[in-house]
Amino acid sequence: MSQFALLGSRRFAPFFWTQALGAFNDNAFRSAMVALVSYQLTLPQSEISLYNNLAPALFILPYFLFSATAGQLAERFEKTRIIRYVKLFEILAMVLAAYGFIAHLLPLLLVVLFMMGMHSTVFGPIKYAILPQALQPSELVGGNGLVEMGTQMAILIGLIAGVEVMQIAGLGSHFSAAMTIGIAVVGYLASRLIPPAPATAPDLKLNWNPLSETARVLGITRESRAVFNAILGISWYWFFGTLVLAHLPMYAKVALGGDASVYTCVLVLFSVGTAIGALMCEKMSGRRVEIGLVPLGAFGLTLFALDLYLRGPVAAEGQAARNWSAFLLAAGSWRIVLDLVMIGVFSGVYVVPLFAFVQARTPSDRLSRVIAGNNILNALWIVVASVFGLMLDRWGLSVPQVFLVAALLNVLVAAYIFTLVPEFLMRFITWVLVNTLYRIRVDGMKHLPEEGPALLVCNHVSFMDPLILMANLRRPARFVMYYKIFKIPLLHFVFKTARAIPIAGQKEDPAVLQQAFDAVDAALADGELVCIFPEGGLTRDGELAPFRSGVEKILARRAVPVVPMALRGLWGSVWSRRDSMLRRARLPRRFRARVELVVDAPRPAEEVDASMLEERVRELRGEMA
Template sequence: MSQFALLGRRRFAPFFWTQALGAFNDNAFRSAMVAMVSYKMALPEGDISLYNNLAPALFILPYFLFSASAGQLAERFEKTRIIRYVKLFEILAMMLAAYGFVAHQLPLLLTVLFMMGMHSTVFGPIKYAILPQALKPSELVGGNGLVEMGTQMAILIGLIAGVQVMQIAGMGSHYSAALTIGIAIIGYVASRLIPLAPATAPDLKLNWNPVSETLRVLGITREDRAVFNAVLGISWYWFFGTLVLAHLPMYARVDLDGDASVYTLVLVLFSVGTAIGALMCEKMSGRRVEIGLVPLGAFGLTVFALDLYLRGPAVLDGHASRNWMAFLQASSSWRIVLDLTLIGVFSGFYVVPLFAFVQARTPSDRLSRVIAGNNILNALLIVIASLFGLMLDRMGFSVPQVFLAAALLNVVVAVYIFTLVPEFLMRFITWALVNTLYRIRVEGMKNLPEEGAALLVCNHVSFMDPLILMANLRRPARFVMYYKIFNIPLLHFVFKTAKAIPIAGQKEDPAILHKAFEDVDAALAKGELVCIFPEGGLTKDGDIAPFRPGVDKILERRPVPVVPMALRGLWGSVWSRRDSMLHRARLPRRFRARVELVVDAPRPAADVDAAVLQDHVQALRGDRA
């Protein structure tokens, strides 16, 4: 099922539209207020600058004050009820804003801005914590991609609509009031259609002290090292985005010699690019949480931000500023359009898998609080990015030089995060290798248990078999592999990071063999998936060799369900032993070869043994070795 089919499902669609309409209203209100202050009121330039800089601070302040409490509420109570209260609060805020717009009451509008910050703060933990309750694990990446796409497009349309409506001659304030109230009401109606999402920690004792609860939430966020570093990655994304987006107006005006329409075009390119990248994540990840896309996203952000710097400032022609059509007609514009769009695309590759990873890895009874901790860190990094950008401006940095600084800092942060959590880099290497060398079709992945222990058994054709399975199984698995394959240079990093279990024959190294069986049992006892190749080595002739009794020993000690699997189409590849048997050079003759992975239904341990499993795997493989 395509991710777009979720837009026709009640368990997702009403929530999607509720969050998108909320994002639209946040930005429509803010941009309308800025437009009113800048163009509708006769204020000194100093006052305009003060209000325009005060507005983001007031909006982000609630994230520091109320995120921890919002995380508790999302765990303690049924989420849909909170969403509806939040949307009613939004209607009230927009009614106050309507009077502020018509009467030009700036203090009231700034108060409403603070209220909208509260609205987003309370909604934030629910926004991402509700998805694992509403979606299947295989839908999590696609659902996050749709949410990110909807948010980006809603922000873009809201920013443009707020400015355009406020500029309607004579009636801009009234139309702005009607627009924001109307959208808030529609958002509330959509929220009434969201199915119930039960509390994940109904016995949680609420702590209303914002300081102590913030510290506790940050402590919970730090408990899982991989999750915390994913949170840091998300927060860095906000730092990078804030630094770049804050300088786009000046970039459009000075470096591109453009008017306001060029700035709008720049925003469109970035937002549409991010939406495209977010939607592509499902296809590129094979509908699983594929954190291997994160290093790819980080690489793209650096490359295309760096290219914006290398392009240098445009040569001004001495005429009036260009509109967006004149800009696109310029010979050098294609490179800028490509850079800005691809920064957006790689932003999607970067942030969507991180959110999905946090959702998939965090226990449901603390996910909302982890998201709240993420929001606190996001707000902190946004403030730091704003101050850092201001410092660079005061030091005389041009906008392209700011982009260079962002690109170089991104390299440093990416290396730091991927060093702390090698799993990100391991997944990238696996994803890149497998998707470069093969075209893989997976059949029966729904048979893989979504939780709990299981023993996976598969035929063994090539040295690439574990990588192919790693890249396509919906859940992480511990692979039992011959110790000499485990120690292959370069791939050893991948196997070690994936916590593969090396094994040797009794005559080769009894100690490695004994430890392998102990590690397998321990992994199954913890509810993990363990994958073994019962043939004991690569096939030498393309046929399935007799399954060894080790599988019986594992099941006798730990009788877990067994999932038979088969790989098709790998015999004769450069990584199989066919060329060794024929004494030919190991040269790839089928680049991007078609390979199939077939997953059968789980079988009770009592119903199978080595011989029975061999017959099952043989039947799954068929005649295509």
């Protein structure tokens, strides 16, 4: 089922439209206010600059003050009820904004801007914490992609609508007031259709001290190293995006020689690209939380930001400003268009898996607070990016040079994050190898337990079997593999990072064998998935070899559910014994082979033995070895 089917489901659609309308109103109000200050009122330039610089600060200030409290509320109470209160608060804010627009009361509009910052702050932890409650695990990436797409398009349309409506001659303030109130009311009505989302920590004791609670929330955010570094990755996305987007108006005006319509065109290209990238994630990840896409996104951001710098300014000095159509028809503009769209695409590819990873790896009773911690760090990095951008401008860097700085910093930061969490790079290598060599279809993934320990048993056809399973299982699993395969160059990094368990035969190395059984038992005791290949080695003829007794020894020490699985179509593919690139200097016969992974329902430990599992895996495999 496509992710777009969620837009027809009550589990998701009302929430999607509620958050999209809220994002629209945030940006429509802000851009209408900027248009009023900049174009409608006769203010001195110094006062205009003051208001335009004060506005972003007032909007982001609530993220520092109230995010921790918002995270607590989202855990403690039913989320849908909070959403409805937030939307009623938005209506009140827009009524005040209407009076401010019509009466030209700028201090009141600044108060409303702070209120809208509060609106976004309280809604933020709910926005991402409610998705795991409403969606199946296989829908999580697609749902996040749709939310990111909806947010980007709502921001874009809101920014344009706010400016255009405010500039309606004689009636701009009145139409702006009507538009923002109307959208707020529609958003509230949409929120009434969101199904209940029960409290995840109903016994949580609320701490109303914003300072101590902020410290506690940041502490909770740091508890999981992988999750915290994913949040740092999200924060870097906001730094990079803030630095680039803040310079797009000047880029459109100076480097491209365009008028305001060229800036709008540039913004459209970037936003549409981000929406496309967000939607692509579900297909690219196979409907799993695939953090292997994150390094790909980081690489794309650097590549196309660097190319934007290399393209350089295209406007001649003294050239008259041109509109968007003249820009698009100009020689060489296709390269700039491609760069802007692809920066957006790789932004989506980068950030959507990170949000899904945080949701999937964080316990539900603290997810809202972790999202709140994420929002605090995001706000901090946005402020840092703004200050850094001002410093680059004062140092005399041109806008293309700012893009070069962003591209180079992205390389350094990405390398740092991937060094801290090798799992990102490991998943990237796995994703590239598996999707380059095979075309995989998965059947029965719903049978994989969502939590708790389980022993996975599977037939063993090729050297790539562990990577294929890593790339397709929804949960991380520890793989037991022959120690010589574990030591294969390049793949050793992947297997070691995935915490695979090397094993040897009794006659080869009894100590390694015993260590393997101990490691398996410890992993199962910790509630992890462990996958073994009971044949004890790769098939040499495509047939299933007898299962050894190791599976029974594991279950005798710790009785856990057993999940039979089978790989189909790998015999004769790359890295199988039939066409081993390690043994024969010729091209394999079945590059990009069609492969299937079939997952059966879990069986209680007391109902299985080696022969029973062998027969079941043989049935799952069928004739398609």
